[in-house]
Amino acid sequence: MENIEKPEIEIAQLRRLIEMIKKRYDYDFSNYAMSSFRRRVQRFIELFRIESMEELIRKLELDKQFFKTFLSEITVNVTEMFRDPTFWVELRDEIIPSILMNKKEFRVWHAGCSSGEEVFSMAILLDEMGILDQVEIVATDIDYSILDKAQQATYNLRNMEEVNKKNYQRFMGKRTLEAYYKVEDGKAVMDKTLLRNVQFVEHNLVNGEKIGVFDLILCRNVMIYFNQTLQNEVLKLFHASLPRYGYLAIGSKESLIWCEYANKFIIVNNNEKIYKKIRD
Amino acid sequence: MARFDHISSKYKLIVIGGSAGSFQVVSRILQALPEDFPLPIAMCLHRLKDVREGFAEALSLKTNKPVVEPLDKELIKKGTIYLAPANYHLCVELGQTFSLSTEEPVNNSRPSIDLLFETAAYAYRDKLIGILLSGANRDGAWGMKKIHERGGLTIVQEPSECLIDTMPASAMQATRIDYVLRSDQIIDFLRKLHKQYA
Numbered sequence: 066m067e068n069i070e071k072p073e074i075e076i077a078q079l080r081r082l083i084e085m086i087k088k089r090y091d092y093d094f095s096n097y098a099m100s101s102f103r104r105r106v107q108r109f110i111e112l113f114r115i116e117s118m119e120e121l122i123r124k125l126e127l128d129k130q131f132f133k134t135f136l137s138e139i140t141v142n143v144t145e146m147f148r149d150p151t152f153w154v155e156l157r158d159e160i161i162p163s164i165l166m167n168k169k170e171f172r173v174w175h176a177g178c179s180s181g182e183e184v185f186s187m188a189i190l191l192d193e194m195g196i197l198d199q200v201e202i203v204a205t206d207i208d209y210s211i212l213d214k215a216q217q218a219t220y221n222l223r224n225m226e227e228v229n230k231k232n233y234q235r236f237m238g239k240r241t242l243e244a245y246y247k248v249e250d251g252k253a254v255m256d257k258t259l260l261r262n263v264q265f266v267e268h269n270l271v272n273g274e275k276i277g278v279f280d281l282i283l284c285r286n287v288m289i290y291f292n293q294t295l296q297n298e299v300l301k302l303f304h305a306s307l308p309r310y311g312y313l314a315i316g317s318k319e320s321l322i323w324c325e326y327a328n329k330f331i332i333v334n335n336n337e338k339i340y341k342k343i344r345d
Numbered sequence: 346m347a348r349f350d351h352i353s354s355k356y357k358l359i360v361i362g363g364s365a366g367s368f369q370v371v372s373r374i375l376q377a378l379p380e381d382f383p384l385p386i387a388m389c390l391h392r393l394k395d396v397r398e399g400f401a402e403a404l405s406l407k408t409n410k411p412v413v414e415p416l417d418k419e420l421i422k423k424g425t426i427y428l429a430p431a432n433y434h435l436c437v438e439l440g441q442t443f444s445l446s447t448e449e450p451v452n453n454s455r456p457s458i459d460l461l462f463e464t465a466a467y468a469y470r471d472k473l474i475g476i477l478l479s480g481a482n483r484d485g486a487w488g489m490k491k492i493h494e495r496g497g498l499t500i501v502q503e504p505s506e507c508l509i510d511t512m513p514a515s516a517m518q519a520t521r522i523d524y525v526l527r528s529d530q531i532i533d534f535l536r537k538l539h540k541q542y543a
């Protein structure tokens with residue numbers, strides 16, 4: 066049965082909340098996709114038994130620690146290893162070999178890496194190609210607490226078996242996924258040496274600063290939480306962070322075609338949504 | 346044939362939800378729709394977990410109508426039939442676009458009918474029609490309640506005609522349902538609706 070429901074959140078109340086957060090904490094949610102942002106706020110209110118939007122705004126304004134909790138609850142962190150296995154096959158068989166034609170060492174950025182499953186997928190892929198030590202990886206997220214989790218590299222065993230293992234099989238890796246973790250106290254503990262060339266950094270894509278230049282950027286299932294205005298802004302940042310002919314991969318159900326900067330990219334693989342920068 | 350008091354040209358979107366036993370019914374309904382049916386239709390149909398591809402294609406083939414899985418932020422276009430892609434929630438934004446989400450499953454389902462219905466009701470208010478078909482769980486009941494609360498029209502498939510009636514029955518318990526219809530009556534309703542837009 067449903068919980069007792071709080072009254073429905075009005076758009077005007079959401080705007081007030083967003084305004085306060087911007088002023089007080091300098092995080093800007095005004096260009097997030099409203100339907101999911103509204104539901105995340107609703108969920109937060111129910112989870113923390115808050116009476117009204119007014120109360121939520123008041124509490125958040127007063128209590129910085131509470132805001133940090135809010136920040137990590139409001140973001141959607143659900144992720145998988147080797148999510149969309151055909152995407153990872155394409156990376157292994159086409160994209161990375163083509164990067165390697167021009168350089169021996171290269172750099173990868175995981176923007177919105179969440180709890181790290183995507184980063185491990187990349188590290189495993191590179192390890193199986195025998196080039197893990199030729200690649201420098203930077204993994205960023207807005208949510209500091211999820212970055213902690215990524216670095217602990219300890220995952221739910223059931224997810225590992227029901228989701229990640231199946232994905233890895235469809236990716237047709239060289240080994241089995243079990244080769245990369247140990248089971249301890251009912252949890253899957255990943256082999257942390259896979260992370261030896263990975264740097265985790267807290268970074269907000271909204272008004273985000275450039276953090277370097279990368280040959281390959283993965284930003285999958287992150288911009289679905291943004292509206293088109295913000296997607297376009299973030300695309301500009303990625304454009305500035307790629308050399309010419311650098312690659313950008315987004316989620317397989319996302320699209321850039323409605324962005325103003327789209328004409329500076331060509332699509333290399335439309336099923337897997339992999340783009341290549343062709344113009345400065 | 347039934348009389349419908351709610352036929353009007355004010356509606357702008359139809360959402361359809363279904364689970365076990367709904368594939369045949371949806372196929373029949375879509376097949377019977379006039380070519381120039383004006384309203385967009387957004388569907389959330391549960392499917393087997395491992396069947397990720399080919400569902401929209403199967404529906405297109407069976408119904409002779411293009412069925413598309415929308416991309417994130419795709420504009421909701423007139424007369425187009427949309428199907429929630431596997432493994433994502435399909436949501437409706439203000440400003441007539443879809444958005445996708447990878448949030449945790451709701452009622453064990455991703456896509457979840459409740460999320461599609463609730464966000465559509467938020468954006469379209471009384472310009473929305475919700476249709477809930479055969480299914481073996483409670484997904485959609487809360488969404489129907491939201492549609493009703495926000496002034497939209499609620500229709501469920503007649504439980505006795507359903508392969509499994511848990512879904513429409515739960516919705517009938519959760520909220521007021523405007524019409525309880527067999528699938529041929531749903532088709533009749535949509536045809537009459539179509540005439541309003543001529």
Ligand SMILES: C[S@@+](CC[C@H](N)C(=O)[O-])C[C@H]1O[C@@H](n2cnc3c(N)ncnc32)[C@H](O)[C@@H]1O
Nearest residue numbers: 140144177179206207208269270271285286287
């Ligand atoms: C659904 S996860 C995607 C994880 C992974 N890339 C995947 O495809 O499975 C979305 C992540 O984006 C992060 N995120 C949301 N807004 C962000 C922002 N403004 N800047 C950076 N990361 C953000 C969230 O914290 C969350 O961890």
